[in-house]
Amino acid sequence: MQRPFLHPAMEDVTLESVLYALADPARLAIVQKLASEGCGMNCSSAAPAAMPKSTQSHHFQILREAGLIRSERRGTEVVNALRCVEVEKRFPGVVSAILKASEKAKKR
Amino acid sequence: MQRPFLHPAMEDVTLESVLYALADPARLAIVQKLASEGCGMNCSSAAPAAMPKSTQSHHFQILREAGLIRSERRGTEVVNALRCVEVEKRFPGVVSAILKASEKAKKR
DNA sequence: TCCGGTTGTTCAATATTATTGAACTATTGA
DNA sequence: TCAATAGTTCAATAATATTGAACAACCGGA
Numbered sequence: 141m142q143r144p145f146l147h148p149a150m151e152d153v154t155l156e157s158v159l160y161a162l163a164d165p166a167r168l169a170i171v172q173k174l175a176s177e178g179c180g181m182n183c184s185s186a187a188p189a190a191m192p193k194s195t196q197s198h199h200f201q202i203l204r205e206a207g208l209i210r211s212e213r214r215g216t217e218v219v220n221a222l223r224c225v226e227v228e229k230r231f232p233g234v235v236s237a238i239l240k241a242s243e244k245a246k247k248r
Numbered sequence: 249m250q251r252p253f254l255h256p257a258m259e260d261v262t263l264e265s266v267l268y269a270l271a272d273p274a275r276l277a278i279v280q281k282l283a284s285e286g287c288g289m290n291c292s293s294a295a296p297a298a299m300p301k302s303t304q305s306h307h308f309q310i311l312r313e314a315g316l317i318r319s320e321r322r323g324t325e326v327v328n329a330l331r332c333v334e335v336e337k338r339f340p341g342v343v344s345a346i347l348k349a350s351e352k353a354k355k356r
Numbered sequence: 357t358c359c360g361g362t363t364g365t366t367c368a369a370t371a372t373t374a375t376t377g378a379a380c381t382a383t384t385g386a
Numbered sequence: 387t388c389a390a391t392a393g394t395t396c397a398a399t400a401a402t403a404t405t406g407a408a409c410a411a412c413c414g415g416a
Contacts, residue, residue, distance in 0.1 A: 142365075142410070154353070155276075155346070155349050156271070156276065159270050159271040159276070159346065163268040163271035182364090183363075184364085193363080194364090194366080194404075194407090195405065198365095198403080198404075200364095213411090213412095215412055215413065216361095216364075216413065217362080217364075217412090232345065232348070232349070233345030236341075237340065238263070238267065240341070241341075245262070250381070250394075272374095290393090291392075291393065292392070300377075301376095301392080301394085302375075302376055302377075302396095303376065305393060305395085309394095323391095324382065324384065324390090324391055324392045325383090325391080325392055325393075326392075
């Protein structure tokens with residue numbers, strides 16, 4: 141049996157861990173993709189193309205432990221979804237402003 | 249002669265560099281302090297107590313290069329100030345939301 | 357039920373970054 | 387000119403990140 145995913149309670153999530161998670165370009169891109177799709181996605185689809193699987197796995201773990209995503213095993217794959225509402229309630233405006241800015245930046 | 253400080257034009261500042269700069273606890277604390285004072289502060293005052301000078305210097309450089317602060321030599325010291333208005337215009341809501349959240353977090 | 361394909365994890369080696377002591381520069385005030 | 391103050395630079399070391407390789411779990415089909 142594989143280790144189950146651990147999701148921190150939102151009250152235990154720190155601003156620092158959230159910023160740390162989002163400060164990495166690859167992870168920001170993952171979060172952006174998850175936000176743009178609106179629904180859950182598996183790791184390979186959400187991660188930037190050509191990223192090694194072990195690196196993907198690592199980044200998703202960081203995002204999970206930062207409280208930004210929720211991951212669930214579905215057969216061979218893992219479905220990841222943003223914890224938008226919860227995060228927004230805990231740190232109002234933070235992630236939404238970052239996503240908005242990053243969307244705008246992409247279009248430049 | 250010492251190298252002059254280089255401040256990026258705000259249009260060249262990237263969201264990633266801003267997030268990277270703010271993701272470090274020491275740097276976030278510096279930015280918080282600068283924000284709370286409202287006016288410029290020298291490095292030693294704005295940095296967390298007991299931080300080695302070489303480390304301070306490094307962190308201020310990161311903040312400067314990320315476009316978050318402006319530094320100016322005044323005699324033997326360097327006066328640092330947030331580039332609030334400019335940053336807010338470039339990435340609306342981002343830094344302000346982070347500072348608000350970090351203020352709240354401190355009070356817990 | 358066994359096998360091959362798919363998806364992701366883990367571990368350990370390597371590569372990249374961060375931290376810091378020590379030596380140094382620049383400025384000021386006595 | 388000298389000592390004190392404030393910060394910078396550099397190089398060594400410490401801490402993190404990345405990734406290949408081996409592995410585990412699950413699925414669908416023969």
